[in-house]
Amino acid sequence: MADTGVQARRSAVYLLDQVLGEEPRLMSELLASGALDKLPPDDRARAQRLAQDTLRGLERADRLLQKHLQKAPPLTVRNVLRVGTVELCQGGAAHGVVNTMVNLVSQHRTLSHLKGLTNAVLRKIAAQGPEAWGALRAPRLPKWLRGPLAEAWGTDAIAAMEEAHFAGAPLDLTAKGNPAALAEAVGGTLLPTGSVRVTDAGQVSTMPGFAEGDWWVQDAAAAIAVRVLAPKEGETVLDLCAAPGGKTMQLAAAGAVVTSVDQSHPRMQRVKENLTRVGLKAKTLTKDARAVEGEFDAILLDAPCSATGTIRRHPDLPHAKDGSEFGDLIELQSELIDHAWSLLKPGGRLVFCTCSLLPDEGEVQVDEALERHGDMTVDRAALDVAGVNAEWITEEGGLRLRPDFWADKGGMDGFYIACLRKG
Numbered sequence: 205m206a207d208t209g210v211q212a213r214r215s216a217v218y219l220l221d222q223v224l225g226e227e228p229r230l231m232s233e234l235l236a237s238g239a240l241d242k243l244p245p246d247d248r249a250r251a252q253r254l255a256q257d258t259l260r261g262l263e264r265a266d267r268l269l270q271k272h273l274q275k276a277p278p279l280t281v282r283n284v285l286r287v288g289t290v291e292l293c294q295g296g297a298a299h300g301v302v303n304t305m306v307n308l309v310s311q312h313r314t315l316s317h318l319k320g321l322t323n324a325v326l327r328k329i330a331a332q333g334p335e336a337w338g339a340l341r342a343p344r345l346p347k348w349l350r351g352p353l354a355e356a357w358g359t360d361a362i363a364a365m366e367e368a369h370f371a372g373a374p375l376d377l378t379a380k381g382n383p384a385a386l387a388e389a390v391g392g393t394l395l396p397t398g399s400v401r402v403t404d405a406g407q408v409s410t411m412p413g414f415a416e417g418d419w420w421v422q423d424a425a426a427a428i429a430v431r432v433l434a435p436k437e438g439e440t441v442l443d444l445c446a447a448p449g450g451k452t453m454q455l456a457a458a459g460a461v462v463t464s465v466d467q468s469h470p471r472m473q474r475v476k477e478n479l480t481r482v483g484l485k486a487k488t489l490t491k492d493a494r495a496v497e498g499e500f501d502a503i504l505l506d507a508p509c510s511a512t513g514t515i516r517r518h519p520d521l522p523h524a525k526d527g528s529e530f531g532d533l534i535e536l537q538s539e540l541i542d543h544a545w546s547l548l549k550p551g552g553r554l555v556f557c558t559c560s561l562l563p564d565e566g567e568v569q570v571d572e573a574l575e576r577h578g579d580m581t582v583d584r585a586a587l588d589v590a591g592v593n594a595e596w597i598t599e600e601g602g603l604r605l606r607p608d609f610w611a612d613k614g615g616m617d618g619f620y621i622a623c624l625r626k627g
């Protein structure tokens with residue numbers, strides 16, 4: 205009889221081979237290019253979860269494994285051992301995990317000779333690993349990222365962020381209507397900022413209200429940007445870099461007349477699908493944000509960035525990236541701010557945000573934009589939003605959100621948000 209866990213584990217190992225390979229790929233890219241499309245939905249979800257759990261616990265797994273390995277086996281076998289170790293240390297049944305992992309290696313075209321090693325190592329892990337696991341530190345970020353973050357926030361803060369990354373993220377929802385009613389319907393908690401948090405959520409599309417379009421998935425920190433912009437009924441609002449459309453939907457739900465722009469065709473398609481599902485309207489444009497014309501009452505710019513604030517959800521990022529493309533992103537962010545500024549009516553407001561933990565993509569961008577634009581001021585009053593803690597407000601008047609904030613509630617994505625007023 206086929207063990208459904210075999211397919212999911214083989215696919216988890218495949219994902220890890222790609223993320224940790226010589227030409228590292230992001231999991232989101234792999235999934236978008238159909239890497240798991242042949243799997244049934246349950247296996248697909250399980251493969252993703254196993255790969256993500258393994259990436260979150262990679263340092264711990266490697267520490268345990270190194271005691272039992274004289275030299276590093278080929279990457280695929282190392283990843284089989286890593287997935288097995290994480291499963292065993294998180295309470296997986298020893299017999300099932302070890303047998304499946306040994307089978308994966310024995311069925312491999314070129315690595316089958318390593319099945320004995322796989323068996324021996326995982327049996328030792330099954331005996332000693334689970335106890336040792338809990339005593340190990342939360343895995344550290346790689347040096348290329350830990351260095352600049354420690355410089356910006358201090359080593360204690362980085363350690364707290366690493367704890368948050370290791371803990372992963374619950375599911376946050378934004379209600380189209382009443383958030384308290386949504387919290388009750390889905391068995392979630394209403395967060396101070398109005399998002400609804402669900403722990404141990406199952407498949408999103410089977411949750412109450414999904415088919416009816418009552419809500420969409422959106423991290424609580426990401427949802428704050430639109431609350432800072434505070435759209436009013438009938439205002440013209442431009443949402444730049446909008447896909448997959450979480451903020452477009454918030455703006456449209458508030459009654460604004462929304463123009464939603466993203467340069468990616470497939471991602472814009474998702475904005476349209478999302479709007480249809482929730483029954484909201486926005487004008488959608490697929491183009492470079494720097495080519496948009498017109499004049500708007502308010503603009504939201506959720507600029508492309510390092511995404512270092514989303515590591516709780518994307519534990520592949522620190523492994524698949526090395527920071528080399530961040531310089532180009534930082535330059536693009538200032539070009540986007542400048543163009544957005546040219547589209548804003550006098551008296552209008554631009555909310556600039558990034559899901560980044562790097563000040564160069566947040567605080568520094570705003571400081572520099574203020575130097576370039578004599579008619580730009582920071583609107584501190586806009587940060588007076590329910591649930592926003594005064595300690596999160598920065599010197600220049602933006603909001604610095606970090607994954608270690610709300611630790612007792614399950615954390616939040618790292619974000620930077622500032623409201624800039626024209627004239």
Ligand SMILES: C[S@@+](CC[C@H](N)C(=O)[O-])C[C@H]1O[C@@H](n2cnc3c(N)ncnc32)[C@H](O)[C@@H]1O
Nearest residue numbers: 445446447448449450451467468492493506508
């Ligand atoms: C952080 S995501 C946006 C998330 C979105 N605002 C939401 O709330 O769902 C950044 C987006 O910027 C888009 N993008 C990157 N460069 C762009 C450009 N020059 N013009 C327009 N969109 C761009 C990417 O395709 C991506 O969808």
